[in-house]
Amino acid sequence: MRKHRTYLVIFVLLLSVVTAIAAETRWVSSEGTTLKAESSAASETIADVAVGSEVTVIESGGRWLKVRTASGKEGWLFAGRVSETQPAAEVSGGDGGIFGNSMKSSQISTAKADSGRSIRGLSPGAAQYAKNRGTPELYKKSLDVVLARKVTPKELKTFLKEGKIGEYAQGEGGKK
Amino acid sequence: MKTVLILVCLILPLSASTALAGFFESLANPESKEWKIITGATQVLSSTQEIDYPTERNIGESLALEGLQRFGNPVANEQLQKYVNLVGSAVAANSTRATIPYQFAVLDSQVQNAFAVPGGVIFVSRALVDILESEAELAAVLAHEIGHVSAKHALKSTRRAQFFQGVGTITAANLKGDTGKQFASAINDMQGVLFDKGLDKEMEFEADLAAMEAAYRTGYDPSAMIRVLEKLQKLEATSREKKGSWFSTHPPLDERIARLQTQLRHYPDFAAQASVKERFAKYGRVK
Numbered sequence: 001m002r003k004h005r006t007y008l009v010i011f012v013l014l015l016s017v018v019t020a021i022a023a024e025t026r027w028v029s030s031e032g033t034t035l036k037a038e039s040s041a042a043s044e045t046i047a048d049v050a051v052g053s054e055v056t057v058i059e060s061g062g063r064w065l066k067v068r069t070a071s072g073k074e075g076w077l078f079a080g081r082v083s084e085t086q087p088a089a090e091v092s093g094g095d096g097g098i099f100g101n102s103m104k105s106s107q108i109s110t111a112k113a114d115s116g117r118s119i120r121g122l123s124p125g126a127a128q129y130a131k132n133r134g135t136p137e138l139y140k141k142s143l144d145v146v147l148a149r150k151v152t153p154k155e156l157k158t159f160l161k162e163g164k165i166g167e168y169a170q171g172e173g174g175k176k
Numbered sequence: 177m178k179t180v181l182i183l184v185c186l187i188l189p190l191s192a193s194t195a196l197a198g199f200f201e202s203l204a205n206p207e208s209k210e211w212k213i214i215t216g217a218t219q220v221l222s223s224t225q226e227i228d229y230p231t232e233r234n235i236g237e238s239l240a241l242e243g244l245q246r247f248g249n250p251v252a253n254e255q256l257q258k259y260v261n262l263v264g265s266a267v268a269a270n271s272t273r274a275t276i277p278y279q280f281a282v283l284d285s286q287v288q289n290a291f292a293v294p295g296g297v298i299f300v301s302r303a304l305v306d307i308l309e310s311e312a313e314l315a316a317v318l319a320h321e322i323g324h325v326s327a328k329h330a331l332k333s334t335r336r337a338q339f340f341q342g343v344g345t346i347t348a349a350n351l352k353g354d355t356g357k358q359f360a361s362a363i364n365d366m367q368g369v370l371f372d373k374g375l376d377k378e379m380e381f382e383a384d385l386a387a388m389e390a391a392y393r394t395g396y397d398p399s400a401m402i403r404v405l406e407k408l409q410k411l412e413a414t415s416r417e418k419k420g421s422w423f424s425t426h427p428p429l430d431e432r433i434a435r436l437q438t439q440l441r442h443y444p445d446f447a448a449q450a451s452v453k454e455r456f457a458k459y460g461r462v463k
């Protein structure tokens with residue numbers, strides 16, 4: 001009887017371990033996500049993690065999660081930057097946008113973002129539409145200016161830091 | 177036999193209760209799959225996935241040109257425009273569609289409105305920015321519009337979706353001639369949806385929920401969305417100009433507020449998140 005109880009305990013333990021592992025996979029869902037040495041934005045950056053990367057949660061502390069990346073690196077991520085569902089891959093015919101083809105490599109995305117957005121001026125189709133419609137030059141120029149404005153990841157980081165927002169919030173680095 | 181029975185008796189309720197506990201725990205977690213399914217915040221793929229991004233962008237920018245003519249040019253205040261782009265980019269990075277470029281602009285319009293065109297260009301009127309009092313409130317408005325872009329609401333709403341799918345990639349070359357005429361007609365139809373008729377009610381609620389989620393993920397107080405709607409509610413009573421505003425193109429404000437208040441329960445620490453009033457007072461004022 002005692003033996004059976006031991007088996008039972010082991011079985012239940014195994015079951016809970018398996019459930020725990022299955023439930024602890026997360027996907028990086030935000031652009032510009034960095035793996036931190038501690039649960040604080042001010043701590044050392046271990047690596048950049050691209051959108052769509054799978055991570056395993058080891059520990060949870062407030063709005064921060066200790067995770068292990070696919071390449072085996074361990075560190076902390078701000079919980080707002082991960083999701084329980086895998087983000088849908090964006091099929092963007094050549095134009096990766098401000099952060100580039102993040103799904104492929106975070107390094108490429110950083111390089112691309114630093115050199116600025118690849119979209120400049122009206123898209124060819126919209127320019128042709130304006131031509132067809134005889135859209136006044138003034139509005140084409142206005143939209144041109146709007147499309148040319150860019151926000152680099154570095155500017156964004158500084159902005160969040162100065163506003164003490166999210167992972168840069170005061171008191172234990174956003175731990176609430 | 178007895179042990180088997182004990183096992184069944186023990187494990188069944190145990191596993192059922194852990195499963196249930198897990199489910200309720202998930203519901204308490206705003207990032208959980210279960211919660212998203214219940215609130216309908218998960219992105220559902222539809223036929224619009226066949227429209228590629230350059231085409232979506234061509235459609236959106238064409239609509240943006242019409243929007244500018246209708247609501248006015250951007251306010252000539254570079255500091256304000258840059259600020260709005262920073263706030264917008266912050267929440268966009270935590271939206272369900274973070275990998276496309278977004279651009280934001282404040283238009284010189286006296287009607288309280290904000291709208292997004294496919295592809296990521298988002299406009300907000302100076303009249304709407306004028307009634308806001310914090311960065312979190314601006315973030316909420318912009319995140320609502322990002323929600324429409326993420327879920328491709330405008331593309332899903334056009335009766336000309338078949339035209340876009342049939343024509344494939346829209347390029348400058350194929351907009352010369354007959355396709356160009358059909359394209360213009362499709363843009364005209366979408367204008368009617370975006371600027372006059374408004375999107376489907378459920379799409380608006382979906383954008384509201386998405387806005388709260390993206391704002392909270394970024395670290396902004398998600399209840400700011402409710403405060404914006406309450407301000408609009410006060411204005412609605414006295415406003416004469418309702419045409420083309422958030423009053424006329426969006427579902428009744430009390431209904432939106434009620435839904436958001438229910439949603440707010442998923443963010444128990446909402447009040448501890450950032451509002452950022454000082455910086456908004458410095459850069460977010462339309463001069």
Ligand SMILES: [Zn+2]
Nearest residue numbers: 320380383426
């Ligand atoms: Zn809306």
